[in-house]
Amino acid sequence: MSISEALANRLTVPLIAAPMTEVSGPDLVIAACREGVVGSLPTHNAATTGELDHWLTRIETALSEVPRSAPFAPNLVVHRSNRRLREDLACLVDHGVELVITSVGSPEPVLAPLRAIGCQVYADVATLQHAARAIALGVDGLVLLTAGAGGQTGWANPFSFVRAVRERFDGTIVLAGGISDGVALHAAQVLGADLGYMGTKFIATDESRADNDYRRALVEASLDDVVLSTQVGGIPASLLKCWVDRQAGDAAAAEHPASEGFRQDRLLSNRTAWSGGHSVSGVDAVLSVATLIEKTAREYEESRARSVARDSSAVQAVR
Numbered sequence: 248m249s250i251s252e253a254l255a256n257r258l259t260v261p262l263i264a265a266p267m268t269e270v271s272g273p274d275l276v277i278a279a280c281r282e283g284v285v286g287s288l289p290t291h292n293a294a295t296t297g298e299l300d301h302w303l304t305r306i307e308t309a310l311s312e313v314p315r316s317a318p319f320a321p322n323l324v325v326h327r328s329n330r331r332l333r334e335d336l337a338c339l340v341d342h343g344v345e346l347v348i349t350s351v352g353s354p355e356p357v358l359a360p361l362r363a364i365g366c367q368v369y370a371d372v373a374t375l376q377h378a379a380r381a382i383a384l385g386v387d388g389l390v391l392l393t394a395g396a397g398g399q400t401g402w403a404n405p406f407s408f409v410r411a412v413r414e415r416f417d418g419t420i421v422l423a424g425g426i427s428d429g430v431a432l433h434a435a436q437v438l439g440a441d442l443g444y445m446g447t448k449f450i451a452t453d454e455s456r457a458d459n460d461y462r463r464a465l466v467e468a469s470l471d472d473v474v475l476s477t478q479v480g481g482i483p484a485s486l487l488k489c490w491v492d493r494q495a496g497d498a499a500a501a502e503h504p505a506s507e508g509f510r511q512d513r514l515l516s517n518r519t520a521w522s523g524g525h526s527v528s529g530v531d532a533v534l535s536v537a538t539l540i541e542k543t544a545r546e547y548e549e550s551r552a553r554s555v556a557r558d559s560s561a562v563q564a565v566r
């Protein structure tokens with residue numbers, strides 16, 4: 248297992264509650280970490296770096312009261328259009344965070360200051376070329392964005408992507424996209440990933456910052472209702488078709504040309520978009536974070552037990 252033992256010992260299930268613009272806040276992070284799942288939030292969800300500082304203090308205080316909790320992982324958009332990158336990074340360094348997940352760009356500018364405080368860095372990547380660059384920089388983990396992931400998605404097939412990266416990387420691999428239950432999480436591990444990202448399912452929880460209409464839309468949707476659009480952040484994202492259809496007559500939405508590339512201000516001005524990945528087919532109710540994690544852990548353990556039983560009956564058959 249390439250995940251550090253110290254981290255593995257703090258998890259009840261090998262899962263990260265993925266960072267989500269607008270959706271993830273301190274309540275979701277605290278609830279996930281309490282239950283032994285890495286909680287994450289994009290730093291830009293706090294309106295200012297000052298608010299981020301308060302959020303981190305709140306999370307640290309709440310988790311200090313829990314005997315064994317998972318680490319939390321702030322998510323930094325490292326793209327040059329993020330005007331708050333330097334201030335948010337300094338705030339994370341002041342708080343001595345243990346794990347940071349970078350997205351939309353090279354982690355290079357943030358690696359040295361985070362390493363200096365002993366923080367692990369996972370970088371999200373959507374191609375083998377990006378993975379190779381991040382590996383060369385010495386990241387501790389890679390988040391592989393694959394086809395059907397919620398938010399700004401990848402397009403690689405998860406089977407091929409995990410196998411190709413595992414061949415050249417001994418560090419932590421996190422599979423992002425399509426993990427709709429504990430069985431899929433177990434399958435990701437069989438494939439060679441250490442951890443899974445689960446985003447969409449955490450939107451439909453009591454502790455997310457999503458509004459009730461959005462949560463209900465996720466319960467009603469299936470993977471057939473997910474469409475790709477560059478409308479939100481300038482690069483392809485998975486959105487709920489009902490939300491896109493509603494914007495169709497909206498002049499402001501039509502103003503954006505299709506392939507301008509990522510811009511942080513554009514992402515933030517569309518922060519209330521209803522995104523969801525193919526894993527939406529696994530959303531059938533709004534649950535508490537604790538219930539969702541308990542259910543996922545049960546599915547994961549049952550799937551592992553079934554595969555052990557299958558292996559031992561195959562051995563019996565050979566004898």
Ligand SMILES: Cc1cc2nc3c(=O)[nH]c(=O)nc-3n(C[C@H](O)[C@H](O)[C@H](O)COP(=O)(O)O)c2cc1C
Pocket residue numbers: 265266267268269270289322349350371392395396397398399423424425426444445446447448521522523524525526527
């Ligand atoms: C509403 C929404 C917002 C997202 N915002 C971010 C973000 O700010 N930063 C980031 O790294 N990933 C973001 N993502 C991607 C998720 O972290 C994760 O890759 C994805 O949700 C995993 O796929 P799943 O939704 O199928 O589980 C977002 C996803 C969703 C659904």
